Amino acid sequence: MKKSLSPSTEKHRVSLAFFILTMVFFYAPLVILIIFSFNEGRSMNFTGFSFKWYKELFFNSSKLWGSFSNTLIIALISALVSTVIGTLGAIGIYWYHFKMKKYLEVISYLPIILPEIIIGVSMLMFFAGIGLPLGLFTIIIAHITFNIPYVLFIVMARLAEFDYTVIEAAYDLGATEMDALRKVIIPMCMPGILSGFLIAVTLSIDDFVITFFVTGPGASTLPLHIYSMLRFGLSPVINSLSVILIAGSLLMAFTSRRLFRYMFK
Amino acid sequence: MMKNYGQRYTYAMLFWLTVFFVFPFLIILVGSFLKKGLYGGFEFEFSLAAYTSLFSGTMKKVTLNTLFVSVATTVLTVAMAIPSAYYIARSPHKEKLLFLVIIPFWTNFLIRIFAWIAILGNNGLVNSFLISLGVFNAPVQLLYNRWAIILIMIYTSLPFAILPLYAIIEKFDFSLLEAARDLGATKWQSVYKILIPLIIPGITTAVLFTFIPAFGNFAIPDIVGGNDIRMLGNIINEKLKTARNWPAASSISMVLTLISVFMVLMFNRITASRDSQQKTET
Numbered sequence: 001m002k003k004s005l006s007p008s009t010e011k012h013r014v015s016l017a018f019f020i021l022t023m024v025f026f027y028a029p030l031v032i033l034i035i036f037s038f039n040e041g042r043s044m045n046f047t048g049f050s051f052k053w054y055k056e057l058f059f060n061s062s063k064l065w066g067s068f069s070n071t072l073i074i075a076l077i078s079a080l081v082s083t084v085i086g087t088l089g090a091i092g093i094y095w096y097h098f099k100m101k102k103y104l105e106v107i108s109y110l111p112i113i114l115p116e117i118i119i120g121v122s123m124l125m126f127f128a129g130i131g132l133p134l135g136l137f138t139i140i141i142a143h144i145t146f147n148i149p150y151v152l153f154i155v156m157a158r159l160a161e162f163d164y165t166v167i168e169a170a171y172d173l174g175a176t177e178m179d180a181l182r183k184v185i186i187p188m189c190m191p192g193i194l195s196g197f198l199i200a201v202t203l204s205i206d207d208f209v210i211t212f213f214v215t216g217p218g219a220s221t222l223p224l225h226i227y228s229m230l231r232f233g234l235s236p237v238i239n240s241l242s243v244i245l246i247a248g249s250l251l252m253a254f255t256s257r258r259l260f261r262y263m264f265k
Numbered sequence: 266m267m268k269n270y271g272q273r274y275t276y277a278m279l280f281w282l283t284v285f286f287v288f289p290f291l292i293i294l295v296g297s298f299l300k301k302g303l304y305g306g307f308e309f310e311f312s313l314a315a316y317t318s319l320f321s322g323t324m325k326k327v328t329l330n331t332l333f334v335s336v337a338t339t340v341l342t343v344a345m346a347i348p349s350a351y352y353i354a355r356s357p358h359k360e361k362l363l364f365l366v367i368i369p370f371w372t373n374f375l376i377r378i379f380a381w382i383a384i385l386g387n388n389g390l391v392n393s394f395l396i397s398l399g400v401f402n403a404p405v406q407l408l409y410n411r412w413a414i415i416l417i418m419i420y421t422s423l424p425f426a427i428l429p430l431y432a433i434i435e436k437f438d439f440s441l442l443e444a445a446r447d448l449g450a451t452k453w454q455s456v457y458k459i460l461i462p463l464i465i466p467g468i469t470t471a472v473l474f475t476f477i478p479a480f481g482n483f484a485i486p487d488i489v490g491g492n493d494i495r496m497l498g499n500i501i502n503e504k505l506k507t508a509r510n511w512p513a514a515s516s517i518s519m520v521l522t523l524i525s526v527f528m529v530l531m532f533n534r535i536t537a538s539r540d541s542q543q544k545t546e547t
Contacts, residue, residue, distance in 0.1 A: 012355060018348035019362075022423065025345075026369045029380035029420075032390060036383065044383060044393045089278030096271020104275055107282045110290075113473075113529050115481020117498050118518050121505060122289035125515075128306070129292060145285040148278060206374050209483055213505075226375040230382065230488055239383070242376045249371035257364070 030246055037239035053240040061237060067220040070136060071205055074221060078143035079200035085144070086151025087193050091185055093152070094159045095167075108149045119146055120213030127214060134216025142214045143204045150203060151196035158192025191260065198256055297515035305509035315512035319520065324500070331496040334411055334486075335479035338418040342426045342475045343468060345419070350430035350467075351460075355439065363431065370424040378488055381417050382408065409491035417489060418479050425478075426471035433467030434460075465539060469532040477528065481521045497521060 040050035057064070093104060111119060119142070127138050170184045186193070208223040215224060229238050297315050300308040318324065353362045369377065384390045385407040392404040407413065437460065445455035461468070483498030490496065497517055504514040 012352065015348040015352035015355070018345060019352035022345060022349040022427075023365065025420065026366070026423070029377070029384060030369065030372065033376075033380050033383060036390075043388050044390045045397065085277045085281055088274040092271045092274030092278075096274075098272040098275075100272070100275075100279060104279060104282075107287055108278070110526075111282075111286055113477060114525055115477060115498070115521050117481055117483045117501055118290075118293070118522055119286070121501055121514055121518050122293045123285065124505070125292045125296065125511065126285070126289035141285055145281065148281060152278070202371065208375055212484075223373065223375050226373070226379070227484075227488075230375065230379055234382070234386075234388075238379060242373075242379060245373050245376055249373070250368065253364070253368055253371050 033239055033242045037243045042236050053236045056237050057240045064225055067225040068222050070220060071222040074136065074140055074143055075201045075204035078140050078147055078204050079197050082144045082147035082200050083151050083193060083197045086148045086196060087155050087189065090152050090155035090159060094156050095164060108152050111146055112149045116209040120210040124213045134214060135219040138214045139211055139219060142210050143207065146210060147200040147203060150199050154196040154199060155189055155192040158189050162188055293515040293518045297512055297519050299512055301510050301512050305511055307511055315516035318513055319516060327495050327497060327500055330494060331480060334414055334496060335476055337415050338479045339472055339476045342419045342422050343471050346423060346426035346430050346471055350427045350434050353431050354434040366424050366427050374421065377421060378417055378485060382489065385413060408489045411494055413489050414486050414494065417485050418482065422475045422478060425474040429470035429474065430467045433464045437463060466536045469535055473528060473532055477525045480524060
């Protein structure tokens with residue numbers, strides 16, 4: 001017995017080494033950003049502790065905050081719309097059979113597997129073709145489009161855990177189609193709908209490539225702003241901004257985990 | 266019998282994806298066979314120019330470079346992801362460790378690229394450190410080469426590779442490894458002959474999740490690549506915005522599309538044939 005146990009612990013040692021390596025690889029760059037956000041100087045030589053770049057970020061970066069509010073508006077609107085469209089689509093595709101089903105499945109699968117740049121380029125050409133001026137509006141349309149498939153698949157995964165007989169029971173008890181949707185199907189899918197919504201918000205806030213192609217003059221988002229900071233002159237403000245964003249995403253990750261545990265377990 | 270309302274639920278999605286995904290996609294499909302307009306756009310005349318230009322010297326170089334970067338990224342990412350996923354799957358704190366893997370991917374994509382610029386850039390941490398030690402007098406160019414692109418691509422795709430691998434390794438029956446060892450297999454043999462073949466579906470998913478975004482990547486080579494190290498994504502952007510050659514941008518987009526779809530179909534077949542094989546065996 002002892003003999004068969006020892007190799008498995010040995011095995012763990014190799015995989016543990018890789019896991020630690022992965023964690024260092026993941027977190028070292030983020031920790032370095034956090035440390036240097038408090039650096040007084042502009043370079044990566046630590047010359048002294050200072051909140052200078054945080055002050056600069058909060059009081060002297062109005063353009064950045066403008067793009068940030070654009071990002072939030074885009075994320076909320078696109079996540080809401082795509083959650084409604086994607087959830088209804090999931091219910092329809094999962095439980096019913098109809099003529100266009102195969103087509104729908106293909107066109108909802110493709111945006112996920114294609115490289116983002118294809119979506120960006122094709123939408124840019126499309127908007128130019130129909131003469132729609134590029135700006136916040138076109139960004140919102142693009143974000144809704146790439147978010148729908150993610151919401152769809154997440155809600156479908158939730159639906160897979162349920163029995164259709166529950167809904168048949170509702171009909172047998174006299175529920176109308178609307179009743180069944182409002183009182184049975186939607187509440188049942190709620191964890192899926194919520195996580196779909198959260199994923200949509202996250203993807204939208206994070207998106208750079210597609211937004212880069214469909215944006216127009218004046219419509220900047222936070223990722224576009226960071227991109228221009230990266231391309232055209234690095235300012236240490238980006239360090240402090242990174243820390244705020246890392247903290248924000250940590251907070252979001254933890255609260256959503258807590259929220260889900262609290263609501264659904 | 267209840268009415269079939271199913272299709273109604275999907276009307277909004279049908280409309281939205283048809284108008285904003287299928288139509289735009291048809292534009293690049295058709296446009297890649299058209300002539301270039303004078304000031305961007307297309308001229309409605311059939312032409313294969315956009316496709317023949319794919320075989321020019323520069324395009325060959327860019328394509329090879331793209332292949333090299335994406336294959337290297339995929340191999341290294343999956344090689345790192347398998348042992349990490351294995352460790353998580355065998356740990357008693359699975360959920361916490363998984364959470365640790367997911368956190369960096371919640372952090373903004375460009376910030377994660379920036380973190381590496383802060384480390385490897387000319388004024389970055391590594392250079393400052395080496396110069397202050399007196400190893401070098403002037404900064405050494407660590408970014409703007411293939412390996413910088415590969416490093417950052419691994420960084421951004423590793424969580425996506427670990428998750429599907431974890432999902433399959435978690436269901437793996439670990440006693441099989443012990444049985445193999447008892448029957449005289451070496452440690453390496455038990456991994457290579459038992460574990461790896463049984464987690465192939467997870468590996469194929471990890472390969473897809475890494476290879477396709479790497480192959481079609483635009484942002485990473487745009488930011489940390491140089492003029493000599495461009496990838497197909499960069500060329501699409503140049504053709505579209507600088508050269509105003511829409512058909513060329515479309516034809517390269519079609520190449521990316523075909524390769525992505527081909528890879529997905531191929532991997533689906535691998536997984537499907539393995540499934541049927543396993544079913545006939547048992």
